[in-house]
Amino acid sequence: MPDLKTVVAEIAEEMRKRPDRGQVASYIPELAGIDPDQFGIAVIDANGEVAAGGDADVPFSIQSVSKVFTLTLALGKIGDRLWRHVGREPSGSAFNSIVQLEYEQGIPRNPFINAGAIAVTDQILAGHEPREALGEILRFMHFIADDTSITIDEKVAASERRTGFRNVALANYMKSFGVLQNPVDYTLGVYFHHCSIAMSCRQLAMAGRFLAWRGKNPTTGHSVVNPERARRINAIMLTCGHYDGSGEFAYRVGLPGKSGVGGGILAIAPGMASIAVWAPGLDAVGNSHLGRIALEALTKRMGWSIF
Numbered sequence: 001m002p003d004l005k006t007v008v009a010e011i012a013e014e015m016r017k018r019p020d021r022g023q024v025a026s027y028i029p030e031l032a033g034i035d036p037d038q039f040g041i042a043v044i045d046a047n048g049e050v051a052a053g054g055d056a057d058v059p060f061s062i063q064s065v066s067k068v069f070t071l072t073l074a075l076g077k078i079g080d081r082l083w084r085h086v087g088r089e090p091s092g093s094a095f096n097s098i099v100q101l102e103y104e105q106g107i108p109r110n111p112f113i114n115a116g117a118i119a120v121t122d123q124i125l126a127g128h129e130p131r132e133a134l135g136e137i138l139r140f141m142h143f144i145a146d147d148t149s150i151t152i153d154e155k156v157a158a159s160e161r162r163t164g165f166r167n168v169a170l171a172n173y174m175k176s177f178g179v180l181q182n183p184v185d186y187t188l189g190v191y192f193h194h195c196s197i198a199m200s201c202r203q204l205a206m207a208g209r210f211l212a213w214r215g216k217n218p219t220t221g222h223s224v225v226n227p228e229r230a231r232r233i234n235a236i237m238l239t240c241g242h243y244d245g246s247g248e249f250a251y252r253v254g255l256p257g258k259s260g261v262g263g264g265i266l267a268i269a270p271g272m273a274s275i276a277v278w279a280p281g282l283d284a285v286g287n288s289h290l291g292r293i294a295l296e297a298l299t300k301r302m303g304w305s306i307f
């Protein structure tokens with residue numbers, strides 16, 4: 001078995017040198033100025049050992065990776081009733097696409113495309129004040145990551161709110177079908193803020209541990225979800241976590257994963273590791289270009305795949 005720390009150090013060095021870095025997301029102005037030369041990786045193994053490389057301690061905007069955690073939280077609150085508001089099938093479309101909503105009566109395909117995540121956030125909000133819902137999401141992040149220093153980047157949230165015209169359209173469209181219960185402004189306010197949570201690779205890998213170890217944090221022994229729910233969240237990450245790039249990610253990396261336009265990816269090797277990578281440059285479908293390449297190298301060298 002290759003040594004994890006050596007492999008992680010090698011990958012960090014290889015990624016640092018690569019000239020192909022993808023394109024930083026520019027539709028959120030606050031993200032457009034991020035330096036694409038950064039790369040971070042953190043891997044936590046079954047013993048709680050962390051192997052980290054590159055910019056593993058630099059906080060970045062987790063964006064859509066937050067959708068894994070809001071899904072977990074919403075399932076905890078209302079259980080399988082959540083599936084009345086959102087589906088579980090890959091969309092085969094862009095993360096911000098609206099087309100399917102019209103012929104599927106406003107029910108988004110899955111909880112990871114923007115429309116689906118907005119519907120999930122609406123269920124967490126459930127008539128409460130946006131500030132309370134946001135506090136609940138942040139407290140959940142503190143609990144699963146064992147880290148109370150995790151915060152929201154207000155500048156990114158404000159930037160999203162100013163320019164999130166497509167999300168406003170998606171939310172209003174769903175509202176017209178009766179899929180959203182709360183005022184659209186409230187739901188979007190919470191959504192933009194949870195997308196703007198800032199975390200480092202190390203913090204993100206810590207937060208993902210419950211998914212790698214059957215719903216339990218192996219270090220603290222705290223149960224977050226039951227094993228069946230952990231398995232199902234992983235299944236949705238595998239099939240929908242990279243939008244229209246989910247097939248390619250499964251083919252190349254072979255693990256459940258969730259990407260965000262900030263360039264982060266959380267990947268889960270069940271029973272083996274919780275992994276976070278970050279490289280701000282994206283590929284054509286909005287997933288981290290070097291993040292995917294680094295994960296492919298890691299799973300190949302460590303022999304980690306669910307297949």
Ligand code: DON
Pocket residue numbers: 062063064065095096114160167192195259260261262286287
């Ligand atoms: O709503 C948005 O467009 C962003 N807050 C999140 C999109 C995202 O991260 C898609 N991921 N690749």
